[in-house]
Amino acid sequence: MKILIxxxxxQLARDIVKMGIQKGHEVxxxxxxxxxxxxxxxxxxxxxxxxxxxxxxxAAYNAVDKAESDWHTALMINGIGPGNLALICHRHRIPxxxxxxxxxxxxxxxxxxxxADIPSPLNKYGQSKLLGEQEVRHLTPYHYxxxxxxxxxxxxxxxxxxxxxxxxxxxxxEKLRIVADQISSPSYTPDVAQAVLELIQTGRFGxxxxxxxGYCSRYEWAxxxxxxxxxxxxxxxxxSDEFQAxxxxxxFSALDTFPLKEVIKYQLPDWQEAxxxxxxxxxxx
Numbered sequence: 001m002k003i004l005i006x007x008x009x010x011q012l013a014r015d016i017v018k019m020g021i022q023k024g025h026e027v028x029x030x031x032x033x034x035x036x037x038x039x040x041x042x043x044x045x046x047x048x049x050x051x052x053x054x055x056x057x058x059a060a061y062n063a064v065d066k067a068e069s070d071w072h073t074a075l076m077i078n079g080i081g082p083g084n085l086a087l088i089c090h091r092h093r094i095p096x097x098x099x100x101x102x103x104x105x106x107x108x109x110x111x112x113x114x115x116a117d118i119p120s121p122l123n124k125y126g127q128s129k130l131l132g133e134q135e136v137r138h139l140t141p142y143h144y145x146x147x148x149x150x151x152x153x154x155x156x157x158x159x160x161x162x163x164x165x166x167x168x169x170x171x172x173x174e175k176l177r178i179v180a181d182q183i184s185s186p187s188y189t190p191d192v193a194q195a196v197l198e199l200i201q202t203g204r205f206g207x208x209x210x211x212x213x214g215y216c217s218r219y220e221w222a223x224x225x226x227x228x229x230x231x232x233x234x235x236x237x238x239x240s241d242e243f244q245a246x247x248x249x250x251x252f253s254a255l256d257t258f259p260l261k262e263v264i265k266y267q268l269p270d271w272q273e274a275x276x277x278x279x280x281x282x283x284x285x
């Protein structure tokens with residue numbers, strides 16, 4: 001396949017690019033400077049020029065707290081931009097892969113969210129991502145709409161990667177306080193990339209949740225990481241309210257991945273095994 005990837009400098013995009021090349025696909029990675037998905041004309045020109053077999057949109061505004069005040073930018077990148085891609089892809093009959101988030105849910109359900117659950121975001125970031133979902137769904141039937149949660153991988157920036165943040169904090173201090181009342185499903189980028197490329201091959205369009213199996217709190221995840229690192233400092237559980245974040249986070253946003261296994265014929269590994277592989281790659285341990 002010829003795959004055009006937008007937002008190609010992000011952590012998930014980099015692993016999709018890497019794995020796509022390994023699988024023998026022709027991959028066209030475009031960063032923000034090469035293609036701003038908010039610019040309808042540029043999107044139209046790029047898709048016409050490259051004529052890909054599939055477009056994978058990894059461009060996103062991920063600054064959750066900043067989105068509360070920078071609402072228009074978040075809305076343009078997470079909502080209007082995906083709509084531009086969907087409209088142009090539909091005109092060319094090109095399948096579109098678009099990524100959304102567990103933050104479209106309010107976290108009050110107490111058990112993993114399925115693709116049948118109705119979104120109700122708590123913050124502006126979640127609202128902007130929900131708009132992107134709606135735009136893609138309404139503007140093209142040829143879509144793979146994929147929600148991920150707590151994305152982490154060896155590539156990309158530390159500020160959007162909780163696992164890297166924990167490692168950085170541990171290297172700087174001997175005492176850490178980590179929230180224990182936020183629970184979700186970590187999503188390891190190589191595993192997500194593999195599943196996405198497998199899903200595209202099936203031709204089974206629709207909404208999917210892709211995350212590693214199981215779920216944990218941020219505190220439990222940090223504890224697992226620090227133990228594997230051999231860190232000897234003090235780790236303390238904390239409540240979200242203690243940190244006074246600008247944007248509200250859903251307390252429980254784990255994702256139920258049904259029917260992904262039935263479509264791609266395998267289940268993603270559990271979050272513990274994925275975290276171990278991440279640590280081996282990132283820290284060489």
